[in-house]
Amino acid sequence: MTRQTRDISIVGGGLAGLTAAIACAEGGARVTLHEAHREPGGRARSTGGPYVANDGTHVFYSDGTPWRWLAARGLVQPYARLTLGALARSRFRHGGRLGGPPLSLVRALGRRRLRAPADEDFATWGGRHLGQEGMRAACGLVGVVTYDGDPGRLSAAFVWERVLRVAAPRPPAPRYVVGGWGRVIDRMAIHARGLGVRIETGSRVDALPEDTPVIVATSLDAARTLLGDGSLRWESGRAVLLDLGLRESRGDLFLVSDLDEGGFLERYTLPDPSLAPAGHSLVQLQMPMRADETKEGAIARAERVADLGLPGWRERTTWRREATCNGRTGALDLPGTTWRDRPAIERGNGVWLAGDSVAAPGLLSEVSSHSALAAAASALRAVGREPGRDLPQSASGRGRRA
Template structure:
């Protein structure tokens, strides 16, 4: 391949850039913001927040790829004592142990679940109504959706199995995901990738070779002029909070009554907040008729139960709504194969977390990025072979 243009410098775009550069391509990345990273950026300042709770799953293909290139970097291990501070909100009470039925349900592999039936109906049939409810709400940590039970049983079961695995698949990058992005940017520069920041692209540079569009799906739809580029996603309130430190605060509060997740990130990585403070990040999915205030009120109810005196201890807080930025969700009768295709034709490729690629959370971005580069390389080889054939004819 002679040249590849990538629009978007987030995790997907940087994965595509490194993959293509390793294959010998001349790569240019256009990033509209002043720094690369996209949703994987870590905020500057005293609080190392990501755009919502971020973890990296060791069972995914990106884990091995990053480790092989020494890009994963140091992880933030969870102290053993903190693992005993996991709390489950069920029937209005905080509990120390998860329901046994939910644990049993989490052991089922996704292949056992049907695609064309919603999770609630299927799980109720195999494990009972209460277990189905608990399992669905717990799976919201990896779906960011207000009603996971209404989604495809195959889709939800895969995420439940991965999120509740023992030993845990979820790991934390020391210093936040921004550290991973910095290592990926450095690797790209070493490979000769040209990264242009504050470079907004309004039309595709198709005369310069294949183009990989690594933006959000709505942005890709506008850029490509293709209104068919849509897929279901979540709508989630993101709630960040810094508290003065107090012994006994939980590590996680998982709401099994209604989807919601609160996590104390300084439990494993104290560097994310100033000394004497702890950083909490929460995600509270909200339905179509709910507002940011509803999500914040949900978070405050959970904080009242788990974090004694949190209002008086608050030194900083931030609230926002994430719309369609938390990855694809598959409705009954659909799988990842039904999402917008990676190959858009005419040398254009689409990557990100809402496209036709397998995986959980960031794994979809990674898998689609590697696939896009592979398809672009094959296409380029075909063009070169055709040109040589014409030359010799």
């Protein structure tokens, strides 16, 4: 039923909330966005400097719809691409040593035409079709996009899709927004306000507004409490993050993909020198945590990757930050499930859900953007407005309902 209002409320001012706010305002709605913190951003915030670090090893993929939506509005420009020089300074860790991609991984990636099932785990399916070595190398390759210490336990379809995406034979898809993801958030907030969106920071919502449609763009944990819905749960990853500010050295690599343990190292100042003072580098590392592993143990393993890719880094460190990501790293699909089985975007009674663990497709932050655009389209229809042509014509997936 169409509501007698043009107002839409949004709870949460991260990437999903700001995307939904812009899409709703473009559709002619009056939008109020509530953000509990002093500034919007969520996990897309960046540190203030002198080292500008994202909350984890963030990157946009230019072969996805969310990137095109952001770029069409000038929200991710300027950005840097991967260069041949950066690729030349990239290595794989395999068998404890650095080098090029092992033959087992090359052979596995050569089987791109394979279609993996959702109802079987990747370790079983991959071992049968890619060989044990190829399967293990593929698991290590996607540690960075699953934040999981054992991708082999996940749905074969889920893991294989990500293997093929991150190792696509096309020109490199990653894009690095100059100045970090915080710049994207700043531009999104300015753009939203320019469209008339009222952004209320320091505004913690403990009960849903009753007089307007609402898009809840928070973590599943926060949404579960706000909506009083115990079904809002889904598998997610667990990893440690290690950020380093270093004095530059010519021996430093740009990237290390740790096929042995699923870790990842990236020197972000190679494509974007603005992230650190002159003569310094910003490096971000990620290491998926093993079952029952302590933070200290996982950090020690990340440091061993740094030993390989950044010779003498300890003596050159001028800034360091450690963090643990637990249950806030995006959805993981177990065998027998797909993204369509995750918590539904549409919750009923004029409430929609957006975020990186709901029923929408995509890689990492793309799930947040897809779900936000789908929620915005439905909310606009609820207030009698016609969604723009670049919004979904229907919800991406109904998902699970309690």
